[in-house]
Each structure stands twice: as C-alpha cells, then as structure tokens.
Amino acid sequence: MLFNSPFFIFVFLPITVFGFYFLRRKEFLSLSIAWLVGTSLFFYGWWNPIYLILILSSILFNYFLGKRLNLNKNSKNNFFLLTLGIVTNVGLLIYFKYTHFFIGISNDLFRTSYSIEAIILPLAISFFTFQQIAYLVDAYKGKAQEYNFIHYCLFVTFFPQLIAGPIVHHSEMLPQFAKNTKELYILRNLVIGISIFSLGLFKKVILADGLAVYANPIFDGAETGITLSLFEAWFGSLAYLFQLYFDFSGYSDMAVGLAAIFGIVLPLNFNSPLKSHNIITFWSRWHITLSRFIQDYIYTPIAISSTRFSMKYSLPGISEFIVVVAFPTAIAFFLAGLWHGAGWNFVIFGILHGSYLIINQAWIATRRWLGYNISNYSAIGLFFGRSLTLFAVLISFIFFRAETFEGAKNILFAMTSLDGMYLPEIYSIHVTQIIDLTGFFNFIGIEFYGSDSLLSRRMVLSILICFLIIYQMPNTMQIIGHYWDGYKKYSVSPLIGFWEKIKWQPNTKWAIFISFLLILYLSSLSRISEFLYFQF
C-alpha cells in the first residue's frame, strides 16, 4: 500500500483518522494509540502478512531487552545484553539483506559456486532495526526511559514513517504518545497535515515520476551497453538525482503531513540539500535522520575512542587528523553505503561520500590553519561550492542508481567523452532561431546529427525547470513550516523577500491550489509509480 495509492488515500487514511479522533474525543487515549498500532500493522501486513511475525517478534525482543536494561542500570550483564541485542538486530538485517552479497564475495574469493534460494527482503527492516538499536544503546547508557509497551509498538510501527523513514528516535516520539492533551485541534491538524501531504504528493507523483521517464532509459541503456552521448549521460544523471531527491523528500513530506494529521511531529528529513555549498552541509540536509543516527551511534563512539587513542599517544598533526577524523568518517560512511543496499555500487557510494567528507574536513582544517575565516563565503565562493558539491553528489548517485559497476562506468565514460558531443538534429532549429550559431557550436565541438536520441527537448526543459525549482524555490517546510509544530525544533530557514508572499496560509487561495494538486494526483493514478527508498 503506497501513500499515493487510491486505497490508501480514500479508504485506509479516512478510516484511520476517524477511528483515532473518535476514540480521542471519548477520552480513550490508550485505545486511540492501540488503534494506530493496529492500523499501522494492517498497513505493514498489506504487503505480506507473514512478515508481521517478524516485526512483532523484533518489537517484543527489543522492548523486553530495553526494559531489562532500564530496570538494572548498573548490572554487569548489561554490556552482554546490549551486545546480544545489537548482534541479533544486525544479524537479522544481515541475513535478509546481505546473505546473497556475502555469498557472492565468498564465491569470488574462493572460486566456489555456492548459492541459496532468494531471500525476500522484509519491507522497512533497515528502518525499524536502526530505530530499535538506538533505543537499546540509549537504554544501556541510561538515556532511555521505560516506556509503555503499546507506545513502544507505535514508535516502531507508526505507519507514516514505518516503510521509508524518517528514522525516528524514541526520545522524540514516545513522549508525544504519552502526552495527555484535552485539546485535540482536529481541524487544525487536518488542514496542516493535508496541506503538507499534498505538497509532498506533488513532488513525488508529478516531479519525481515525471523525471523517471527520462532517467530510466539512460541507465537501462548504459546497462545494456548502448553508447551514450555526452549530453545524454549528463542529463540522464541529473534526471536521476533530481528524481531521487523529489521522490524521497516528497515521501518524507507526506510522512510528516500524515503524522501532523494525528497531531504527531515527525523529524525533518530534507532541508534543501542540493543548495549545500559543501558536502558536510549536504549531509546535514540530506536524509537528516540517517546522518543523525550514523553520527550518534557510529561516528561519535568511534571518534571518541580515536581521540583517546590520539591523546594517549600524542599523535602529530596529520596523523591526528587521520585517526580522529578520517578513520571514523571512513567507517561510518562505508556502513552508510552498505545500509542502502547489498551491492558493490552502494559500497562505492559510501566510500565516495566518506572520501568527500574527509577532503572537506581537511580543507576546512587547512584554511583554519592558514588563518582564513571559514564561515564567510563570497558569492563566487558559494557558487563554486554549490557547483562542486552538486558534481560530487551527482557522480556518487550514478553508482547508487546503476545496477552494475559496468553500467555506472559506461555513464561516467560517456560524461567525459568528447567524442559524444552531439545533439539530435532537431536541436539545430533552436540555434538558428535568432542568429545562426551552428558554426559556433561546431567550433566548440558540438555537432547535430541523428534523428533519434534519448535526449528529448522535453527532457532538457524538464531538467532546466527542476534546476529552477531546486535552486530558486523554497522547500515544503519553508512554505508551510511556520504552522507546523516541529518548526522550532527542526530549524528551517525562514522565507525572506519575494518568497514571503508565497508562504502558506489557511486561506481560500491556498485551498484552491491544494485542490489543483490533488486533481493532478488523480490524473496520474493510471501511471505505475514506485517509491525508490522502499528498496532499503
């Protein structure tokens, strides 16, 4: 059941909302939470009821282990229990997600041909596993309270965030479920939730799905060995990057909107990441909850140990940087890449981003050492930074999307191939419309030939429009965030100047606009649509 499916929007959601507020109005607060748990499990089981056993077992195991850790805070067995918990959770993830990958590696290394039957990856396993590992670690450290079991169930299964995030933290979710408020603000929640949801739906169904039509043939062609032109490779890669951004950020907006309907605040997951001027900023704005998890539960513990090691042995300059910064970053992003999928392309993705971050950190350290003010950027510097960041991210997402290393390599070669600098003949019309620039284009090496190309004019126009949307327009939370309960907690840059005029308001104009968005959504129902991050 996808968020953009008719059954979800016209059947599941209205029934769930009605049931929740009906119980709340009757002051059956626990029942209303149980109702959400029940509907969330129904939502999860819609995909495959058998895997309800898995998620329920995971919940029971982690809840009672966490309870044990909370009850006996100073017990000597706690470390063992924590290890057991992490190993079990990670082991489950490894079994379902990485078995075939490791078998493949083993076969390559030892020249065997061992194989097993396909293992179906349970939906959302990467997300609910990470959420519960965080809970266990915090319970061990004494940072997690003891929670009501039903509330804990909802923390894991809450349907807006269950399938593809945001990766929520127990400390931001569970207190909300326990809040006993008499005021329900039903209408307010509906208005704000539906509006955020609709904006996310638009990004997913119109923008992301519209770009998929252009990106897929390019990447499919690269897998089958088609020789791509320079422009096809660049535009195809940009199409995918923008598709992924609108798909995932649109989905995250929908999740936030759905949660807001129930008066629940989910954390922000995207904050205009493609406007970032360096890769460190990029990761503070892209899949924010994943970055948070990696930082809190992987990077920081390793960095603390590395720092102690460095201090103990008084490591000099560069060695200190390598041990304290580079090493934890490399490990953290290697694992982050692997989390996305069981394949070498995801490993390369992680390694690339780890490398980018290390280089960025080294650059900042060098500038600081040279006495530069690292927080001031000139306009040219910002432009250069954004361009370089976009380029670096673009390259990494080619590996992210490609099915094989060969496919990624074909696209990268095409992106650098000066032999492929041709555009379809139809574009030659445009370079002669005002004055004849054919000669100029030929001079710089661009030729016009061929009638058929994956680079249609509509594709080029779509990419250019996406550039405008991404770099000039505000994001969803900037438009509507000032009415959203999470606005202050998750810092959102306010709109200034011209864009203040398009701030969302609960007025007729916005209601009509939202209606148009919903109609556009209805018109897309016959199209096949997928959420890219479902595979994780």
Added chain:
Amino acid sequence: MSEILTVSNKAAKIYIYTILATSMLLISVVIGVNYVSIKNGGTGITALDLYKYQMAKLDNAEDVEIVFLGDSSLGHAIDAKHFSDLAQKKTLNLALTGSYGLLGSYNMLRHSVSKQPVKTAVIMQSLDIFSEPISYVGYHQTLADLDSPKEISINLSTYFDIYFNIGIFAGIFKAWRSSDPSGMIAEVISDDYVIQGAQMDESSIQQNIVKHMWQLESIVKERYIALKLINKYCNENNINCIFTTSPYLEQACNKDLNYIDEVINLAVSTGITTLNNQICFPSAHIGDSFNHVNKFFKVEYTELYYGMLEQKYQ
C-alpha cells in the same frame, strides 16, 4: 525564530470545505469535458480525430467488401487502393492506433459490418501490443451505439481512466490554435493515414535494438479475449475474418522468435483464421519505428500481404 502560528476552527472549516468544493468542481469539469469530447469523437487529439476520420470514410464509401482493421503498423503497411486493384474488391484500411488495441478493432469490425456489405475482415496488429495491458479506454471510445458483450467488463477504475483524462485540455487547446479545426485531421493525414515521422537511421536502430527484448511471460493472455470475440462475431455474421501480425524489423524479429511463435499460437487457439507467417523487414525498409514500414515500400508490402491473404479469402 518566529512563533508557530495556529489555525482557527473557522478558518480550518472554510479551508476544508473549499478543498472539497473545488475538487468536486474540477473533477466534474474534467469528466464533463471528456464525456462531451468522446461523444463527439474527440477534439484535437490525433488518435480520436483519426477515429472520426476512419468512421467518416466508412460512412462515405460504397460497396466495401474487404476491411483492414488494426493499429498504426497496419496504417503504414497496407495501401487500400492498391489492394482494391489487386483483389478487384473495394477495400478500406480503417487502422487506428495501438492505444485502441484489439478491442478497438473489434468495435471497428462491428461498425464496418453495420454500414457496409463486408465479406472479409483482416485484423492486423503489431507484435508489441500483446505484451501491453488491455486498454478499455480505446474500446469505450469506439463503442458509440454498439452493445457491449458480457465478456468485457468495465469497472469503475476503467471509467475513471476514460473520463478523467486531463490531456483532453491539451487537445482542445491544440484545436483552438489550429487555423481550421474542422480540417485538423488533414494536417496529419497523408496517403490515407497519419503522416510518419522521420526515418530511423542505423545508429538509432542499433541504440534501440540493444534495449529491445520481449519476454514470453509478458504476453497478456487477456488480449486474446478480443480475438475470440472477433471470431465469434465473424462466425455469427458469416464474415471471413483473418488475423495476422504486422511487419516488424528483422533484427528485432530475430531476437524474439519464441515470443512471435507464442503470439501466433495463442491466436490460432482462439479459432480465428491466422496467417502463420511473420513478415520481418530489413532496416532499409524501416519507417519511424520498429513496426512501421517506410512509406516508399507501402505498395510492396501491400502486394506481399495480398499474396498471403489471397488464398484465405477466395
């Protein structure tokens, strides 16, 4: 940072009612425009205008004995006038587009028989439609006043697809911009069918052939319900109906021999007279796509199909 703003109950009610009212209004407008447009044979959308064109041809012709029914691959392959000369029988080519599918051809057959003394109907469809989902939209758009057999069930979702097509506004806009909306079809018709695009060159063929692959598993068996209906109708009305696949690029044919065999075998199993030969043309004869013969070879392929069909309808 500014305070979080709140929404009053009154403002929220007005907001929700406005969304509901506007949505209902917009849905009604879209459905209404689509309904009127389909009832009038479409406006500005080439496929719908082509349907109007073919129906007008059927209305204005006399003593038609042979009709060709199918999609664009038929439209570009058969010259009806030349076929008439060869067969010494009045022939019409009533090809629509692939979006109408076999059910569209079924309806066109019934229209033909009701308006002309048709004795032979040749149903010619492209190989690729057999791996695409059935379009009930095309069926509905060509139904007009015909009865709908019980074998074809149109559910709510199909009606939604038929009547909730936002593309109709683009078509209306196109017609409004055209200097002569009534003659718009003339702008796209040449040689009795929609004008072809530019011929595919060798590099385009090679680029696309690498991606081209049909899987046996992708054959939509539901499609053969239409052939069964056609066969049943032909038997009841004493019409000689023949099914054949249309010409396809040789390089693609060679990759998909199993698929082609399966398509033909399934057609034979429906009981309809089927031509077992798949015509595969060389790249020199290609038009603007893998299933379109270049217009310069239309006469040659007409003669080829005449030779194959001659024995079947005599």
